[in-house]
Amino acid sequence: MSDAFYLPDPEQPGRYFSTESTRGPWSPDAQHGGPPSALLGHAIERCEPREGFQVGRVAVEILGPVPLAPLTVETKVARPGRSVELVQAILSTDRGPVMTANAWRFKLAEPKLELPEMFLPTGARPGPEHAAEPAPFPSNQPVGFHTAIEYRFVTGSFAEPGPAICWIRLKHPIVAGTTPSPLERTLAAADSGNGVSAVLDWDSHLFINTDLTVTLHRQPVGEWVCLDAVTYPQPHGIGMAETALFDERGPLGRGTQTLLVARR
Incomplete structure (x- = not known):
């Protein structure tokens, strides 16, 4: 097994x-949806980067299963701006696009704004050192995303249906030869919101997300990202997972996923 999720093609930039x-x-x-979402984030941050700008929101659309195959990422600044710009990315196999992403990139205020303390995000979750050792992930695949991350549940578990608080840390870089950025770590973790907070039996039901939207009011610090996640299934088969995102200093933002809920 490689010590990275993706290996860059030395002969073709943008291919992995x-x-x-x-x-x-x-x-x-x-x-798994986490690694390719993070790969899109990796490419977005390298698309015409600008000093003093930061990604504040990424909306990923999952067009279909992403195969374990070579992938190509194309990016462009679709809407330039002095203070806000839109970056678009397309992830493709040799058979066509499999994921797309739209990212809003914002100019950071300098000097920083002075805001009333009541409007500043506060609160924290117990850190990963307070979590129990994880139980085995319910998968019959011996190697995969579940073995390439560390996860620590503060509340809930994969075997316990309902809301959960779970810390996630990448064991490997998203792209070989690079250090995962805060955005990459967040996108890789946030796609697990529907998994850590599953409310239906894994063996009898599907709860597949068609998208992932992550909004960040600041960048995470450190290697661990915390998901405080809740899944809302509905009888008609459309569900939602909502995840509050934290690092060890406090809140970062939110993640949402629209779910197809169905019997297997």
């Missing part, structure tokens, strides 16, 4: 070889 660490928990041939 997917490793076994990207594999999802259920199919040996499909990736």
Whole structure:
């Protein structure tokens, strides 16, 4: 197994070889949504970067299963601006696009704004050192995303249906030869909101997300990202997972996923 989720193609910039660490928990041939979302974030941050700007929101659309195959990322600044700009990215295989992302990049205030303390985000969650050692992830795949991350549940578990608080840390870089950025770490973790807070039996139901939207009011500090997640399934088959995002200093932002809920 490689010590990275993706290996850059030395002969073709923007092309990456997917490793076994990207594999999802259920199919040996499909990736978990976290690594390719983070790969899109990796490319977005390198698209015409500007000093003093920071990504504040990323909306990922999952067009279909992402195979364990070479992937190509294309990016462009779709809407330039002095203070706000829109960056778009497309992730493709040789058969066509499999994911897209729109990211709003904001100019940071300098000097920083002076705001009343009541409007500043506060609160924290117990850190990963307070969490129990994890139980084995419920997957029949011996190698994949679930083995390439560390996860620590403060409340809940994969075997306990309902809301959960879970810390996630990447064991490997998203792209070989690079250090995961705060945005990459957040996107990789946030796609697990529907998994850590699952309310239906994994063996009898599907709860697949068609998208992932992450809004960050600041960048995470440190390697661990905390998900305080809740899943809301509905009888008609459309559900939602909502995740409050934290690091060890406090709140970062929010993640949401729209879910297809169905019987297997």
